[in-house]
Amino acid sequence: PRLSELLTCCARVWIPDAEEVWKSAELTKDYKNGDTSLQLMLEDGTNIEHKLDPKTKNLPYLRNPDILVGENDLTALSYLHEPAVLHNLKVRFIDSKLIYTYCGIVLVAINPYEPLPIYGSDIINAYSGQNMGDMDPHIFAVAEEAYKQMARDERNQSIIVSGESGAGKTVSAKYAMRYFATVSGSTSEANVEQKVLASNPIMEAIGNAKTTRNDNSSRFGKYIEIGFDTRYRIIGANMRTYLLEKSRVVFQADEERNYHIFYQLCASSHLPEYKMLTLSNANDFLYTRQGRSPVIVGVDDTMELSTTRKAFTLLGINESNQMGLFQVLAAILHLGNVEIKDRDSDSSVIPPNNRHLTAFCELVGVSYQDMSQWLCHRKLKTATETYIKTLPRLQATNARDALSKHIYAKLFNWIVAHVNKALITNITQHSFIGVLDIYGFETFEINSFEQFCINYANEKLQQQFNMHVFKLEQEEYMREQIPWTLIDFYDNQPCINLIEAKMGILDLLDEECKMPKGSDDSWAQKLYNTHLKTCSLFEKPRMSNRAFIIQHFADKVEYQCDGFLEKNKDTVNEEQINVLKASKFHLLVELFHDGEKAISPTGQVAGTGGRTRLSIKPDKSREKSSKENKKTVGCQFRNSLHMLMGTLNATTPHYVRCIKPNDFKLGFTFDPKRAVQQLRACGVLETIRISAAGFPSRWTYQEFFSRYRVLMKQKDVLPDKKLTCRNVMEQLVQDQDKYQFGKTKIFFRAGQVAYLEKLRSEKLRVACVRIQKTIRCWLARKKYLRKRSAAITIQRFTRGYQARCLAKFMRRSQAATVIQKYQRMCVERKHYRQKQAAALVMQTILRAYMARQKYQALLREHKVVIIQKRVRGWLARCWYKRCLVSIVYLQCCFRRMKARRQLKKLKIEARSVEHFKKLNKGMENKIMQLQRKLDEQNKEKRLVNEKLVALENTYTTESERMRGELGRLRGVEEDAKNKGNQVTSLLEELEKLRKELSSTQKEKKTIEDWAQTYRSEMEKMVSELKEQNGSLKKEKDDLNRLIQEQSQQMTEKMVRAIAEETQQLETNLNEERSRYQNLLTEHRRLEEKHDDLKEEMNVSKPGHRRTDSTHSSNGSEYTYNSECAELEEGSRAAEDVTRGIDTSLTLKLQKRLTELEQEKQSLRNELENKEDQFLRARARARGAELEYESLKRQELESENKKLKHDLVDIRQSLLGNAATGAGAPGSPAYKVVLEQLNSSCEELEVRKEEVLILRSQLVSQKEAMHHKETMTELSVFVEDVSKLKDAGELKQAYMGLKDTNRSAAPDFHKLNEDGELWLVNQGLKETIRLLEHQLQTQRRGYDSEVESLRGELQNVKEDNNRQQQLLAQNLQLPPEARIEASLQHEITRLTNENLDLMEQLEKQDRTIRKLKKQLKVYSKRIGEMGAGQTEGQTSPGQMVDEPIHPVNIPRREKDFQGMLEYKKEDELKLVKNLILELKPRGVAVNLIPGLPAYILFMCLRHADYVNDDQKVRTLLTSTINSIKKILKKRGDDFETVSFWLANTCRFLHCLKQYSGDEAFMKHNTQRQNEHTLSNFDLAEYRQVISDLAIQIYQQLIKCMENILQPMIVSGMLEHETIQGVSGVKPTGLRKRTASIADEGTYTLDSILRQLSAFHSTMCQHGTDPELIKQVVKQQFYIIGAVTLNNLLLRKDMCSWSKGMQIRYNVSQQEEWLRDKGLMVCGAKETLEPLIQAAQLLQVKKKTDEDADAICSMCLALTTAQIVKVLNLYTPVNEFEERVSVSFIRTIQTRLRDRCESPQLLMDTKMIYPVTFPFSPSSLALETIQIPSSLNLGFLTRV
Secondary structure (H helix, E strand, O other): OOHHHHOOOOOEEEEEEOOOEEEEEEEOOOOOOOOOEEEEEEOOOOEEEEEOOOOOOOOOEEOOOHHHOOOOEHHHOOOOOHHHHHHHHHHHHHHOOOOEEEEOOEEEEEOOOOOOOOOOHHHHHHHOOOOOOOOOOOHHHHHHHHHHHHHHHOOOEEEEEEEOOOOOHHHHHHHHHHHHHHHHOEOOOOOHHHHHHHHHHHHHHHHEEOOOOOOOEEOOEEEEEEEEOOOOOEEEEEEEEEOOOHHHHOOOOOOOOOEHHHHHHHHOOOOHHHHHHOOOOHHHOHHHHOOOOOOOOOOOHHHHHHHHHHHHHHOOOOHHHHHHHHHHHHHHHHHHOOOOEEEEOOEEEOOOOOHHHHHHHHHHOOOHHHHHHHHHEEEEEOOOOEEEEEOOHHHHHHHHHHHHHHHHHHHHHHHHHHHHHHHOOOOOOOEEEEEEEOOOOOOOOOEOHHHHHHHHHHHHHHHHHHHHHHHHHHHHHHHOOOOOOOOOOOOOHHHHHHHHOOOOHHHHHHHHHHOOOOOHHHHHHHHHHHHOOOOOOEEOOOOOOOEEEEEOOOOEEEEEOOOHHHHHHOOOOHHHHHHHHOOOOHHHHHHHHHHHHHHOOOOOOOOOOOOOOOOOOOOHHHHHHHHHHOOOHHHHHHHHHHHHHHHHHOOEEEEEEEEOOOOOOOOOOOOHHHHHHHHHHHOHHHHHHHHHHOOOEEEEHHHHHHHOHHHOOHHHOOOOHHHHHHHHHHHHOOOHHHEEEOOOEEEEOOOHHHHHHHHHHHHHHHHHHHHHHHHHHHHHHHHHHHHHHHHHHHHHHHHHHHHHHHHHHHHHHHHHHHHHHHHHHHHHHHHHHHHHHHHHHHHHHHHHHHHHHHHHHHHHHHHHHHHHHHHHHHHHHHHHHHHHHHHHHHHHHHHHHHHHHHHHHHHHHHHHHHHHHHHOOOOHHHHHHHHHHHHHHHHHHHHHHHHHHHHHHHHHHHHHHHHHHHHHHHHHHHHHHHHHHHHHHHHHHHHHHHHHHHHHHHHHHHHHHHHHHHHHHHHHHHHHHHHHHHHHHHHHHHHHHHHHHHHHHHHHHHHHHHHHHHHHHHHHHHHHHHHHHHHHHHHHHHHHHHHHHHHHHHHHOOOOOOOOHHHHHHHHHHOOOOOHHHHHHOOOOHHHHHHHHHHHHHHHHHHHHHHHHHHHHHHHHHHHHHHHHHHHHHHHHHHHHHHHHHHHHHHHHHHHHHHHHHHHHHHHHHHHOOOOOOOOOOOHHHHHHHHHHHHHHHHHHHHHHHHHHHHHHHHHHHHHHHHHOOHHHHHHHHHHHHHHHHHHHHHHHHHHHHHHHHHHOOHHHHHOOOOOHHHHHHHHHHHHHHHHHHHHHHHHHHHHHHHHHHHHHHHHHHHHHHHHHHHHHHHOOOHHHHHHHHOHHHHHHHHHHHHHHHHHHHHHHHHHHHHHHHHHHHHHHHHHHOOHHHHHHOOOOHHHHOOOOOOHHHHHHOOOOOOEEOOHHHHHHHHHHHHHOOOHHHHHHHOOOOHHHHHHHHHHHHHHHOOOHHHHHHHHHHHHHHHHHHHHHOOOOHHHHHHHHHHHHHHHHHHHHOOOOHHHOOOOOHHHHHOOOOOOOOHHHHHHHHHHHHHHHHHHHHHHHHHHHHHHHHHHHHOOOOOOOOOOOOOOHHHHOOOOOOOOOOOHHHHHHHHHHHHHHHHHOOOOHHHHHHHHHHHHHHHHHHHHHHHHOOHHHOOHHHHHHHHHHHHHHHHHHHHHOOOOOOHHHHOHHHHHHHHHHHOOOOOHHHHHHHHHHOOOOOHHHHHHHHHHOOOOOOOOOOOOHHHHHHHHHHOOOOOOOOOOOOOOOOOOOOOOOOOOOOOOHHHOOOOHHHOOOOOEEO
16 A cells, blocks of 8 residues: 555654654544645644645655554564654653664664663573574673674674764673673683773773763774684783874863873872872862863762772783873873963973972973973974974963873873783684774764764764665575665765865875965865865855865764864974983883884884984984874874774674763653764664665564464465465555565565554454454343343332331331320329329328327326326435434434433542542541442443343344345435436437437438439449440450450461571571582582693693593592501502592591581580589579578577567566566666666667678679579579568568667656566566577577578679679670670680590590501401411401401301492492493383492492491592593483482482481381491591582583573463464564574473473482472473563563463473472472563553552562563553553552562572482392393302
């Protein structure tokens, strides 16, 4: 179809735009021929009318389909034009963050201005060996292509890197060189690849500078040839430089810098080694401050100088030369600061003693006077004489700057020469790869000579590029046998002729330079006259006569003629050069001499003369030769450019075009204008144009059939795919010129693929519409049926609901009637009960009132009667009493009267007797008579008296009776009085009770009110408490639930922590194993290298004959345990000793390692035991101390209580005896008692204080011990704490006793007021004596206990001090080291003891060995003497040395079966037949697995049985060396490696099974236990054989990897296991120009068959099942890692359909694992990253929920891998959608907190650490039969 036919409605086109260069739009109306405009709608929805050019009527460019946007190769686009290229680059750069894109044979690299993780060693390994079109575009892919073509085609290669300043040329070239250095390596130990890379920092320091466009811009061009040998390993390099920008040394524009090396020196000027340079800050020097930007952000110039110096050192430039270079550079800076002043208008002068000129002269070693003179003067030569001319200040300054530039150029050339010298090698170079890092096309506002040379070089390179592209196109057409039609392409030969042809611009420039008065103006006029009218490419500006315009291939450039002649001449004052040549500084002289040698074609060196005379005639011949030899800069550049083009034409070029996306160095910012300019300038668009001119789209027949199968009918599909495609194309495209059928491909014109894609999309759209129609119909019917069923269900439920509502209403009505009936009845009953209750209340109140009234009346009557009774009784008693009193009174008065009368009578009688006596003194007889009468009367009186007494007694008795009666009556009266008083009191009490009753009733009411209030409050409080209780219960439940959750979480956390810890320990163990096994790998590599070197030495020395390796190993093993004398006797050749040393040294190291590990373990166990014993002893001691202290405290407490009790008894006794005592307070007895009591109290006080002091000491001791104890010992002190509380109570009792004792003394005076203490004095004395005796006894016991406790306390204090010192030391250490530091002294002591024991053990071992040797010597002597009596006592070793007497050995060997005997001389034959010449295939199929291992072990058992240590060691060493030899010889044969891995493991298991260790003998039979080794412990050799097994395992993995590697990508990614799922997209040029032709397609079945072959081979060889699992796990890891790495580096593989293919392939592999019973080996887990990557390709990638799902799903992928997959995701069909940038940023944000490695690719070289679990054999050794096919007839079964 024509373009106009494709411009239909909704077609998308590109239209020009001033800002974005090209803008996308969509047609809103079909285009018809003749229309002058197009109706378009922009992407923002704006409708515009696009006018067509009426002259050209060119229609706008069509836009490619969306599925083609973002392609790896621009040539894969259906429409090849400028907007398509620009848009594709922008999408890849901005959206996918991809900086590399192919454009045919060109790699377009866009500078991201950000560091990207795509240049690591893992990326290099991923690209190594891959086809260029198979991987995503990368500089490594170009480098790999060049390296591969060099090796395949035997042709030199070139990588041409070009671009603007700041586009990344230098970095790209650097990465290409790094790739070569990494993948090739070097042939010697000289580290040539490192030297090649080390040249980069040197050349960047002296040749790179900061510009406005780039912080590290290369200001020179360079071409580096990297040389390779015949094995394609780097042997050296050579560098050529072009057009150094010398003007930068003396001038820099704003925001630019001089060369980096100047700023590095200034930044390091403060260091002592640079003090001699007298430098300072960069702003102090003219040459470094003009750009006003001395610092680059993020760059440390001091560190950069250190890097530069390291590179100098690596390249062989010593310290003195480095300092010499720095001196020259510092001199240039000082020279720039030399100030030249005007003397007059024609002359200038330098002020005397100029500081900077002095520094310059001192640094370069020249005369200050000469240099100052020739800076301001110049020597002119004429035909006859020479004279000196002064220079004005401007010319002198220019001359100074020219000298600076010249010196720097010489220095630059010298460094380049020495770098090349360091990179040159003596090995013949077989081929090379050149890397050209050269400036791209440049155009500025002011363009001068440098831009002219740069653009001239780019014209030549563009011509070479066009010819190469044209040549490739022609070859492609011829290879496919398509008719060749001449493609018109731009040829820039006219422009090149304009510059370099005869009478061209350069010729005219050189001719003008030779003219004496040549100038830029005259040269410009010559250019106008010569080319203005003859060449269309040359133009003259309208407004200038000193400029010209050249039409280059990229753009028109206007050049200013100013300075062309001066720069082309590049002149410098010769006298200044002569002064420098006369320098005392040897390096400076060497610079200029080297320069002359380089310039002079004859090789003669000009003289070094200093100051010359002024009047002498010049040397005409020398002057003439120098003038003839001196070439202009333009001529030199043209010659070097021709040489470069010749080199490039002789090589296969590879192109890298670097693009600068913006001028502001912003990361991932794309400026379309700048990009288009560079695309036009670098030739990318020209490549596109050439490709588009022919048949740009090219498909293989298979790809076309797979992609467009949907356009074919079933009848069109034929078995021949080519014929099918031809028939379909004829039907679809009528114009035969739009396509061509090649040999293997179909070629399409531009736009045809888009047309086919449109047809395919339409077909798919129709099919989709049909599918949608059917599905929508099905969905609508399903929805209708669902709605109908829902409606019926709703109706059913509604009717049921209504029926239920009706029934509910009826039930409610009936219930309401019943409720009303019962409610009314309840109301009536309530009213009746209320009335009844009211009537009863009223009756009760009335009756009560009446009863109370009646009761009150009765009570009053009763009380009145009682009162009357009482009153009447009282009145009667009163009357009776008055009467009685009156009667008594009357009786008394009467009796008194009678008594008075009798008394008066007696007195009268007395007075009459006295008178009679006086009258009758002499009447004695009468008196006597009277006396007798008186006596008689007295007798009568006595009788009367007796009678009276009797009467009186009777009267008394009666009176007593009467008195009793009277008393009784009085009592009765008193009772009556009391009763009367009681009545009164009762009445008062009754009144009081009434008052109390009223008050009680009031209080009752108050209480009832209060109770009511209280009840309500209590109810309220109870409710609140209930609520609080409920809330508390709820909180309790919540807390319980929280506690349970926390406990569960803690449990889970602990489980997780334990799992993590276990996993970490497993990881550490695996890392340690991996590290150890890597060391073994390195050791094996060094051994192989050592063997190779020895072989080379043997080849170089044909006269030297190499002895057999077994002899050397035998000798070495024999010398392993021999004495020094035996070592000297057993010395052999150098190579034998070298090989022996390796094995013996390995054994020694392994033995020492085992001993150290055992010693460490024993020390650790002993330390743990000691620590446990120490803790137990300390706990026991502490428990005993605490028990003893508690007993002491209990005794003290009991005694104190006893004393207290005694004192209380004393007080009570004193108080009890106080009433009867007669002692006074001041009596002696009282004082004695008080003194004794006071002394007792004082003794008790002293005793108490001592007890308290002791307790305080014990408490302090316990606190000190508490700080030392760990948390586990806290429970020991619980009982002590409780006892301390009891002690506190005891203290309070003591204080109370003290107060009692102190207060008892003053009470004694009160107690002894009546003298009662005197009576108890004697009893107290005895008591006090007893107390004193008890106190003294207790004090003596207490003193002894205190002394013992003090001794113990002192010991504890000393121990405490030591512990505190250790604790203080421990506190200064980190927590991890405290335990070790605290136990260090114990470890040291134990270590010393262990060392002493080890020394004793070594002495005993030496003694045993010496005795064994003596025993051997004696046994030999006895055997020689032939003493038959000693046969039963000889050692078993005698049988080997003395076969003449085999009497005893066979007799003993009858009891030991399963051994093979061989002679010593047959050992070589045994190793040869059993190892070196054994064919694994026959042994594996016909014989038992592991037969060689069993045979070797049976031979070893016999050597052990006869106790021949030399035979044992030589057999083991020969076996190990022979296995290594066969593996080195046939290490690439999987069957051989697997066979010897199985046999080595079986041999190792046999050594363990029959070693005698109980750990390995658990599964042995009784017979097998009898076959254990009896004399030798081969634990050391077990380790050596284990290491050998590890090496064989690694060799096996490497062998498998080499076999699987070519299959993985093809079978897992490229092959369509599910046919028709993934559609093939259009491919670019790179895919069809792959380096290696198709070697056959591998499928998933190929991989599975290979895995099955591996598995069956290992099973046949008897490999341990656990080892097979580890091998399979490693296989699947390699498959997963390689597949994932290729997926991450291939954009064409990241699609939904490819994800489905990968998951299907993984499921097939899992099925294979399930069939083989290997699902638990961990192989499936190694595929988890690949599975998650496949799932990531298939899941939705739009919303935040999708992002969450991806983050939770892709746990085995790193963030970088996830983002990479999302960036690479490419829709294969138009129905798929791309991943938006915002979604990728969301993923990055959510994965930001992940702690993981930033590495993008998986490490395919990683090998899991292997283990060899012990697997005992049930095979009995005595049953093994040796087949004759092994040729082992010399072995004898024993």
